[in-house]
Amino acid sequence: MRPWQDDQLHLLQSTQHEDELFQEVLALSKQLGFEHCAHGLRLPLPLCEPKIIMHNSYPAVWQTRYQDKKYLAVDPTIQHGIRTPRPLVWSDDVFRSAPEFWEEARSFGLCVGWAQSVRDGAGVCGMTTFARSAEPLTSKELREKEFEMAWLAQTIHVGMTRCLLPKIMPEIDVILSSRERAVLRWTAEGKTAGEISSILNLAERTVNFHIRNAVAKLNAPNKTSAAIRATVLGLL
Template sequence: MNSFQGDQVQALLTAENEAAFFAALSGAAHKLGFDYCAYGMRMPLPISQPKLVMLNNYSRAWKQRYFEQNYLMTDPTIAHGMRSSMPLVWSEEIGVKSRPFWEDAHAHGLGVGWAQSCHDTRGVGGLLSLSRSDEALSLKELHHITSNLTWLTHTAHEGLTRLLVPKLMPEAVARLTAREVEVLRWTADGKTSSEVGHIMNIAERTVNFHITNTLIKLGAANKAGAVIKAAILGLL
């Protein structure tokens, strides 16, 4: 761990709330040469309307414009982050593909930037975006700061999930017993309670007892919902 990482790790991983976390994150971004910092996090549940959290220090005008134009649906950095965890440096190439968005961003002082996503075993996705008004990112600068940028992406993800997951997705911290996991695995393979009981050499009512417990722990309406949630959260 280098000196930059050592200076930031405690603040990011022990912040008591989102405000303290973002103060540490934006401070780290500034030390790396960026004026603006944004971190977006997407929970995998509920499936129909995943919960989103967005923290940033953009100008009020850009925040309002971003919301009014629904740029969340067309922002190329988000599209890239959804399909790849490789870093993205803002360039003319991606600017051409999303001209209205980039022209708007530049007009609001966002001319140079970098972004990288992170996805964990619970299905939680995060995207760190750093930007500034001018002074293009040179190859020399990127070579110097890339390792710290990637480290910051993953450390920020750990720090923010620690704060948000228990509040926004409490089922993610559920503790299933080995028997409950085994029952859900067989259920996921399409086995009935009777068949699961035969396979596991336990009574059908015992299978249903375990299923009922998983419904409570995962906040699921039925066993299909329990299986889906458990699979998404990496519990199986």
């Protein structure tokens, strides 16, 4: 393991609060030659309006503009990160679909950037961005730094989920029994409790017992919602 990897693992394991973690990562990003760092988490729940948590060091006025103009919905880097974990280097071509956004971002000194997303087994998507006002990213710089940048993106994702998810998405720690998983799988397939009882050779009241337990554990309003949540969270 390289020395900087050991340092980052220590950072991941020792930092207990998300704000402290972000400040540590920001310091590391400056060592890599970037003025700014950003990290966002997109939670898988609720399905209709997934919760998004942002940390960044961008100018405060730009942060306000980004929110007020709802740039999150048109930011091409976000759309890229949702589709693929491939690293992305900012360019005019990347922002072709959002020229106003790109022009305004550059007016705040956000001219050069690199981003990479991470998606984990619980369906949580995170994206880390490093940005600066000048000095384009050359092929030589990418060859020298991109592995460390990608490692740092993974490290901050793991650290942020460790710090945040127990507080804002307690379902992440749910442990379903084998029977609860089985009845939810068949529920997701559209089977009734009676049909599931025949499939699993269980009494119908036993099936309903396991369904009720799963619904309670997942804090779901009904069995259909419980099956969806369990699927999204990778519990089935």
